[in-house]
Amino acid sequence: MTELADKVGLSHTACWKRLKRMEKDGYIEGRAVLLNQKLLGLNVSVIARVKLEQNATKVLDRFEQAVQECSEIISCYSTSGDSDYHLLIVAKSIEDYEVFMKEKLAKLPHVASLNSSFVLKTIKNTMILPI
Numbered sequence: 372m373t374e375l376a377d378k379v380g381l382s383h384t385a386c387w388k389r390l391k392r393m394e395k396d397g398y399i400e401g402r403a404v405l406l407n408q409k410l411l412g413l414n415v416s417v418i419a420r421v422k423l424e425q426n427a428t429k430v431l432d433r434f435e436q437a438v439q440e441c442s443e444i445i446s447c448y449s450t451s452g453d454s455d456y457h458l459l460i461v462a463k464s465i466e467d468y469e470v471f472m473k474e475k476l477a478k479l480p481h482v483a484s485l486n487s488s489f490v491l492k493t494i495k496n497t498m499i500l501p502i
Contacts, residue, residue, distance in 0.1 A: 376436075403498070413461040415468055416490035419476065420454035424483045432479040441479075443471050454486070465489070 376386035391400045394424075408416070413444055438447045438458070446459035460476075462468035468487075477485060 382397075405498075408461060412463050415462045415465055416493070417460040417462065417468055418488045418490065419458040419460055419472075420486045420488075421456040421458060421482055422453070422484045423455045424481045426455065430481045434482070437479045441475055443475070 372387055372390075373383055375390075376383045379386060381389065384449065390399070406413075421434075423434060434456070435447070435449075438456075440446055443460050444458050444464060445461055448457045449455065450457050458476075460471070462471060472485070472487065476482075
């Protein structure tokens with residue numbers, strides 16, 4: 372907090388109060404620690420494009436709820452275009468991803484098709500917003 376207060380030119384107390392107000396007002400949704408994926412043994416990142424059988428509200432809701440229950444899926448985006456969803460998935464190995472795909476991903480509710488791309492190299496990965 373002291374470091375942040377120094378950067379923005381506020382006292383420690385004023386900075387803390389402003390931070391709390393921003394949390395209360397919804398500008399700050401939470402706090403996170405960024406972990407090193409490779410050091411944790413999660414050597415594979417996959418972008419999976421998912422098309423559902425139909426786009427009815429109940430179908431979408433059921434799929435989205437099931438995604439919440441898969442810890443391997445670290446991001447899920449509802450998208451326009453050829454796919455209904457883009458998922459970012461992490462795994463220890465290609466073999467582990469294959470097991471996840473067969474046993475969980477392909478069995479998510481109402482999945483019509485899957486297309487997976489393996490990430491070769493991460494160029495940029497940030498949660499910093501351009502403000």
